[in-house]
Amino acid sequence: MTDNTPPNRFAAWLPDWLRRYQRAAITGDMTAALVATLLLIPQGLAYAALAGLPPHVGLYASLLPLVAYAAFGSSMVLSVGPVAVLALMTASTLTPLFAPGSAEYVAAAGMLALLSGVMLFVFGLLRLGVLAQLLSHPVISGFISGAAVLIIIGQMRPLLGIDVSGASAVTLLMALVANIDDALPLTSMVGLGALALLVLARLFLARALVRLGLPAVRAALAARLAPMVVVLGAIVLVVIQGWQNTLHVVGTLPGGLPSLTLPTSDWSVIQILLLPALAIGLVGFVESVSIGQSMAARYGQRLNPDAELRGLGAANMASAVSGGFPVTGSFARTVVNAEGGARTPMAGLFAAALMALVLLGFTGLFSALPLTVLAATIIVAAAGLIDLNTLRHAWRYDRTDAVALLGTFAGVVLFGVEAGIAIGIGLSLATLVWRASRPHIAVVGRLPGTEHFRNVNRYEVETHSSVLFLRIDENLFFGNVRAVEDRVLSELKRQPEARHLVLIMSSVSRVDGTALDTLHGLNKELAKRNILLHLAEVKGPVLDRLARSSLLEQLSGKVFMSAFEAEVFLAES
């Protein structure tokens, strides 16, 4: 093995970025870690609450996952940890099973992280990074916007202190409106106040700071730390006013680092968690890759989806063994991390160290933090996820995409996140099949004096009444082969004297099993009508594959090298 790095056995096991780490990057990475942690603390507490978990679980999930991702991931600036959508999915998986916050609930949340971590890691080893392309952008956008709406509706409860429940987001919203009189006055006041501050900060703070003389990038970064400022302000307010007993507050958080244990659940619970874990893993992966890609593009880097699978898999396993819950790359914190100056995952390691420091000494700070303020930070973060731009572009560029986006959005809002993913996957597939359902097929004939075959509608070509030449311009698969068959039969109807059908396969690179079945059926049906089916210009790999089936043996006609060869042979017969 030749390598131009020093022949150090230990170094060979280190991630690439660490071996090449330059001292100059340290300042940026440390600053970034500091600002990212300032955002990570309120978000960690908030997303744990959103997931139905004790708030400190969110801090646990913000420690080892950063280290694990730094070891296995491929993005230089991705910030891994709790995120809103996965927290929502965790809650929607576990609330039907256990009482939120109970020991079983916490253990099952860890098990979800473990299962999805193992799945992602294995997918990474199998190099299934291509899964990142499973969903179209419009479907992802519809899914995330729908999840954001669910989160906002759900967080109205802690925000206003109304204790209602609903089977779906719609019924919950109706229950909230019906019971709006039950809102706790102080809770609502503090929560809505925090919400107003956060909204104002998001809309105007960056601009205001620029006017005060801060450079634009710094101003944007500072504005993003508004949640921490609001959280600290709320704590001070609560302590000064002595509202600890009037408001629901975070309460005493266990101090110290999480102890390392493997989460355990009954086999029957694990069985129920398998599918949700897969859904959580895939959604986290898709979300994280799109964040990582946009960041990588900004800095002229490339993301390796297989390494991302391993990185996120390792991060989730790390979260699971340290008392956390499912994690993935966070958009807001990644931006803060990057704008804070992070150039390598060393920033993540520094952030983990800072988080460890917080856990060791400063958890007491947050005991007076009111839950309504956490709800306000979640609502503002979720509102930022609602994406109307993609809808607008899709509406203008391609209505099918817009329909898929709206369908996924409606599916999530009406039926919840898991059904929403299933609907999104279904709509992605339906879009493909819909678009493939009018494949391009041309009736062709020979250009006089040449061996070339061209579309009869565009060229003056020679045709024969007894031979129909059809050129198929698409790969054949289950989504379009019925349409191809229909077209073939309708062309044969127009040329009833045809005794030979030659399918020119020069543009076909793939024929899937369903298409093969249909070709078999077509072959039989044509044989009954005394029409022989021939193939021409079949690509090598396609021919090799067809040879593994019985189609070529059963074919009523022949396989010709070229359409010209077919014409010469068939015109003579």
Place this chain on the structure above:
Amino acid sequence: MTDNTPPNRFAAWLPDWLRRYQRAAITGDMTAALVATLLLIPQGLAYAALAGLPPHVGLYASLLPLVAYAAFGSSMVLSVGPVAVLALMTASTLTPLFAPGSAEYVAAAGMLALLSGVMLFVFGLLRLGVLAQLLSHPVISGFISGAAVLIIIGQMRPLLGIDVSGASAVTLLMALVANIDDALPLTSMVGLGALALLVLARLFLARALVRLGLPAVRAALAARLAPMVVVLGAIVLVVIQGWQNTLHVVGTLPGGLPSLTLPTSDWSVIQILLLPALAIGLVGFVESVSIGQSMAARYGQRLNPDAELRGLGAANMASAVSGGFPVTGSFARTVVNAEGGARTPMAGLFAAALMALVLLGFTGLFSALPLTVLAATIIVAAAGLIDLNTLRHAWRYDRTDAVALLGTFAGVVLFGVEAGIAIGIGLSLATLVWRASRPHIAVVGRLPGTEHFRNVNRYEVETHSSVLFLRIDENLFFGNVRAVEDRVLSELKRQPEARHLVLIMSSVSRVDGTALDTLHGLNKELAKRNILLHLAEVKGPVLDRLARSSLLEQLSGKVFMSAFEAEVFLAES
């Protein structure tokens, strides 16, 4: 409007087949109706029991749906009514909600039929027949085989009289094995006896009848009626032995025709039923279309998927208003119908009339029918649905298909039918994305002395170090555009002097929204590296669509009519 049928206003509203109906078809249609009804009675009773419904509901679902399908469907021989897979899906949807057999359960089953009927009918009006191609054959095969295994495991309970339950098929099977000692002796004896007879009939009866001198087609048909013979034999046995109280029997069935009422459910229940109704409707449609297509191909007819949607939609609505449950085309009864001589849906109308007769006068006959015998008929029918052939072919022809088949099968068996469909749709999509993840892209150069561009690996062509020409040979969509981007960037790495990238789009017929986003990103990224992105030979419809986005405005380079034009322009610059 000109029409060559007589100007009869009434006739214009009749289905095509009825206007052209010829007396000669009557004998065949009547014989077919008789044999199909002889199979329909035991299957109707059995599938209602499988769905958790009172047995007579299965007969109700075998009456009006036949009439409705005859009015709207397009298959000449499809026999519509209760089928095993939809019965299973009905049970798995409703058992978590209501007590099986209760009035709410029956009403909700009708509501499922109503909802899926309305959805299918509307899809038909929207001409969404293309939905029939949503799933690949291997995925459908895996789904149906998995459902059959679930059915067989579930029916072991009534077959042996063991009263156990399990959250999944696996736990149920383990519970059955653990409690095998609880099997009721007489129930098991009668059930296993019936099972043995049915298996023997399926394996040997047709051949035996041929040896006795019956023509092969008649023998096959007679052998298919074994369930009715076994059912009648069991009834006689029970009555003679006086086992009505020792065995669980069907009991008194309400006589007379079903009364017509719209099923009603609470809005909250309807909301829960919407997604399962969609799943039931789509599975029924896909199953029915594949049966209808294979039959149509056999008789040289064509099936119209849009009409099928309307036909099945109408059949389900008819089932709903007449006290039934979800219905679709049945493979076994369609074969019996066709081999019995049916040539038009008139056979269905006759069968409906016979079923009405049975309901009016002969339901008393079936009161002594033991449930264990019904279980035996279900098990044999379900065993016939298990399809190893498709797996064998897929394994040989294309492993990806085999993996999708096995994944869907495992999904259904481990997680149930609804999760199984979601997994099947996901795997269909994953297969497409997997196959698309290595799109064909060629670096091309100009054939000296011509305006043609060819692959640099196959031809001696002229290239320029400052211009890279790439020909994209696939439609661009969310599943392959990342791979295209990767390939583009790696080719640029090999040719670092390149200042111009020309994408030759001659083979690209579609660019979806996700691909558009990626092209936008590529354009920006290349601009940063001082590489201009050009497009050439963009097809008219693709160019029209791109013009609706801002890509063409923001493109760093130009759009050229041909690669040659691009070369001339760029070589000069």
